[in-house]
Amino acid sequence: MVWLKRLGRGQAVALATMIGAGLLSAAAAVGQAWVIAGLIADAIGGAALDALWTPALAALGLIVLRGVLSVLSEVAGATAAHRIKRAVRGHVLSALTALGPAWFDLRASGAVTATAVDQVEALDGFVSRFYPAQILAGLVPVALLVPVFLVDPPSGWMLLAAGALTPVIMAAVGWRTGVHARSQITTMKRANGYFLDRLQGLVTLKLFGEIGRERARMRAVSDDLRRRTMGVLRFAFLSATALELLSSFALALVAVHLAGGLLRDDGMALAEGLFLLILVPEIFQPLRRLGTHYHDKASAVAASEAILEILDAAGALPAEAAPLAIEAAPGVTFDGVSLAYPGGRRAALDGVTFEVAPGEVVALVGESGSGKSTLLSILLGLRRPTAGEVQVNGVPVTGRALVPSLAWAGQRVRILSAPLRDNLTLGGCDADDDRIADAITAAALGPVIGRLPGGLDTMVGEGGRMLSGGEARRVALARALVRDAPLVLLDEPTADLDRDSEAAVLSALRALAAGRTVIVATHSPAVVAMADRLVRLEQGVVVENRPADGHPDD
């Protein structure tokens, strides 16, 4: 809530515009009520039509002025909300990238998507509607009571009493709304994650004849979401209803009181009575608006909790270390590196110690789940070891300090939907054509490019030409060559490839290994055969560390 208000105040100009427009509109409302009350009184009093034109035009002028003011206020609100949502979404996304994949170990990515998209959107109602409405609800009714007291103090007291009830009603309804909104948002995030998971696994569900049962589960999830949303709305609507009722009763009260006064001949003038009647709804209007937008606030508060969880976690990260400047192929030392996943069943890495000499090619082997990928992710700075450290050229490495000096090709190659050239120069825009050409030759991509209609400028990836698994792997290796980094990390570069593609990838690998330090996680005997050293992991422990076959122990 504090954070939300700070966001709102950050947009000072917009907020001032909204408040200013609201106050001006209230002043115009007094004028309008006065003119129209006079108009009605004159009309009833039998005035001629000609005498009414001037006040009628004045009333119309005030009416149009109020319309313009309300548009102005809405525009200011929408603009502020747009700025805030964009900034917050940017912060959330960059916090997620700072937290890295480790953040997703315990969270469904569908739910995180919901936070970055839908929860941020939920801030809109607070910024553009609830917050200015809250401020105006404190100012406008008080300001409008002044003319009421001037005209007829008893009416003023009645309205004041009714107005004083408002905060009580709001508070009574408010806290229930908050509780329900929170549980509704949790359910919504879970439902989002659930839907994404089931869509991704739809083929599996189909093959196992689970579509029918899945349908039932999906209905249950939808029903749960509906029940919780209704739970929120039941209370949110109640606050609007209570305020509406209060406004109606106040109107009735004043009307009856005035009727009594008007019937007495010594009573107030008809125009004054009508003026008060017209003004009553205007007094309650800001309060009712606040009630209408109350669930905007509840959703925004609940959303801000989900958002702040991410922002705070990123804020608590240790400061990112300065990048290490590495010129030549570095030596890498793992010194008692251990890592346990949160909620994991055992340590993923347990006291891993070994050395990689400068320029060496080390094959990391071991059963899947033995810790190979985890070890690489530490070098990438995606995870922090729970004990021990990694040194590069004798200097301890923390965070992502190594990233600028390393090239990486993972198991799932990310092909951007962009021209092939951009896919090769990813992260290194200064690459010249010669280097690209060399990389293409070394990665045996020549024939692939030859087949593409537009050569290097052909769009690939989504919406372009899809690359086969082997082609994508070679693109990843060519990327690493273009990047020309002294340290190369590869995760299963030849998995899923047939023998011809594997041979092409191996030759690219050989080119890449020249003059660089390479650490490659692999199952392939052919890759192991071209390595200098083999390190075998078993359940996070180094069980073998020897020169690879064909390399004499030195």
Added chain:
Amino acid sequence: MTDLLYFLRLTAGRVGWMLLGTALAVLVVGLGLALLGLAGAVAVGVLAGSAWLLRPVALGRSAARYFEKLTTHEATFRILADIRLWFFDRIAPLVPGRVGGLRAGDLLSRLVGDVDALDGLYIQLLTPSVVALIAAFALAFILGAAAPLVAIAVLAILALAGLGVPVLTERAGRSAGRCQVQRASDLRQQVIDLTQGLTDLIANDAVGSALAEADRASDRYGVIIRRQALVAAIGAAATQVLTQAALVCVLLVGVGMGAGGSGAEGGVGPILAIGAFVTLAAFEAVAPLPLAYQMLGRTRAASRRLREVAEMRPAVCDPSRAAAVPVETDIRIEAVRFTYPNGDAPALNGIDLTVAAGEKVAIVGPSGSGKSTLLALLLRFHDPDAGAVRIGGADLRDLAQDAHHARLGVLSQGTSILAGTLRDNLLLGAPGAGGEAVADALRIAGLERFAAELPEGLDTWLGEAGVAVSGGEARRIALARVILRAAPILLLDEPTEGLDADTERAVLKALEAVMVGRTVVMITHRPAVAEAMERVVRIEGGRLFE
């Protein structure tokens, strides 16, 4: 409009809720007319004796409005849940033959965002339109009897507010709505790409550009929301201005009538007061219309995106009368030709292959040779363009897909681990399997230690937001699933791909036990794996070589 009618038909099951909601909405407007009319009358001294009625009518109106909101929202959420299930029913037959190309993020965005956008259809559009129409008639009736000229003037302004403004906002919102739906989907996709591809982005120093791209998507979406807010603000302000102008108009016309001598002496006052207040109530009924019609564009775009997917023809359809699934498990592929819908060369070009019941056949070949296509035809993800695929003598096209899949055990690298407990994942496709069968399957698949080490054993939550499962473990879980399914035919797609030599040996050994007594077709490019089979056929360029 056809898009909207299409979805209105889907709401047929909730007619009761919708009628109740609309009836309550009409009641609200009716009580509003009564309340304000009465207040006007009381204020000018007519009907002063009925002043006590004000309170119950006010209470009734507020209560009716509360229940109206609850009912219309309840109806809307029920309708949305129906549509979501309906959409799920539509996409299930489309995978993987048709929507394999659509990204999960895009489908999610349709399943969540677009379905939710349809809420405008009933709650914002249908009910308020009906209510506004009824309010207009009520106004014409009440005022028309007392002061026809006033009625005509007010109705003219009411038409402006209830028809003119909505027509304008509808036009303004039409392209914006389409844009809004598209941009929301783009943004969601950007965020999913960013979060799921994070490792690669960080390792390639590409975080900055990906963030900038997501920011652009966020900005584009925000701009359209802001534009919608502007249109909505103008629409609301216009309605408000017209409402107040109508009040002034009532006075002027009323006085004009009085001056013209058509009103009785002193009778103009009550007509004016009641007319003014009734006018206010009637305009309250048309106030939601501009926003509703502005959002029509968005609703229509969302429904079009849903229909786009829902009306895709599945790659394969169940026959109108499905044949009984034969007991025999011999596979006959007869002169099969197949070209992918968007492919230029045939993926399979005249394939003949017979696998006897109980036989174990490996199909080898380089990637792109047609191995996976052959498997897809056996799974009946596609139908051949020419020739036939028969199992037990029955053409797959004559069988219900579910019944066909029920006798298949499939193990492939694409098998998903679903978010859920280990038990849920194992029992997928064999919901009735007992504890002993599960224990056996765990043992054969080599998962005993894995299961024992899990913090909550079989009830440990796996997958996203649960315990991460390595590639080898996932494959073993898939294998255990197949064992529990006890299907007579096994289709194995590179069952050991991505596994290291030790795990590969272990999985193959487990498979050996599972394959006994079953008809097996395995595709692989690894000679060592193929050796475990009785017969090896080679496929290359869409043709088969024994």
